[in-house]
Amino acid sequence: MDAARVTRSVELDAPAADVWRALTEPELLADWLDVVELDVRPGGDGLVVEPDGAVRRARVDEVEPARRLALSWWPEDGSGPASTVELDLEETPSGTRVVVTETVATASASAGADFRWGVRFLLLGCVLLRATVACG
Numbered sequence: 001m002d003a004a005r006v007t008r009s010v011e012l013d014a015p016a017a018d019v020w021r022a023l024t025e026p027e028l029l030a031d032w033l034d035v036v037e038l039d040v041r042p043g044g045d046g047l048v049v050e051p052d053g054a055v056r057r058a059r060v061d062e063v064e065p066a067r068r069l070a071l072s073w074w075p076e077d078g079s080g081p082a083s084t085v086e087l088d089l090e091e092t093p094s095g096t097r098v099v100v101t102e103t104v105a106t107a108s109a110s111a112g113a114d115f116r117w118g119v120r121f122l123l124l125g126c127v128l129l130r131a132t133v134a135c136g
Contacts, residue, residue: 009099016089019096020066023087040069048073062086081105 012019022028024040038046038058046058055076062070067089074082083104090097 003103003105005101005103007099007101009097011092011095011097013095016066016091016096019089019098023069023089046071046073054079 022032024038026037029038030036034049034051036047036049038044038048038060040060040063042060042063044060046060048056048058050056056073057076058071058073060069060071061084062068068087070084070086072082072084074080081104083102086101088099088101090099
């Protein structure tokens with residue numbers, strides 16, 4: 001079956017530098033993506049634990065600070081396909097738009113990816129709001 005692409009976006013009321021921190025700093029990243037570790041440099045490795053306990057391995061493919069983070073990830077136990085994830089940040093007049101594109105090996109896996117990114121974006125917004133309230 002052909003690969004499927006899922007694209008989602010969200011506009012956040014936060015500058016790109018703050019959003020970038022939430023995408024790359026372990027203490028903030030863990031609050032919305034359940035990342036246990038992520039070495040944010042090209043070739044860096046990562047480990048993601050999904051809310052259901054499933055474990056994914058990750059490899060960072062591309063880093064452009066405050067603009068783009070691209071990685072590949074796959075189930076550690078081989079139970080599903082690998083996919084690529086591209087997170088692009090665009091500054092807007094009121095904050096930052098985050099566009100995620102996940103390319104999965106099968107169309108049947110794309111529905112789950114679409115739902116998960118919707119939930120993750122909600123959590124990302126909460127992380128940024130909490131950081132603003134704590135710092136403001």
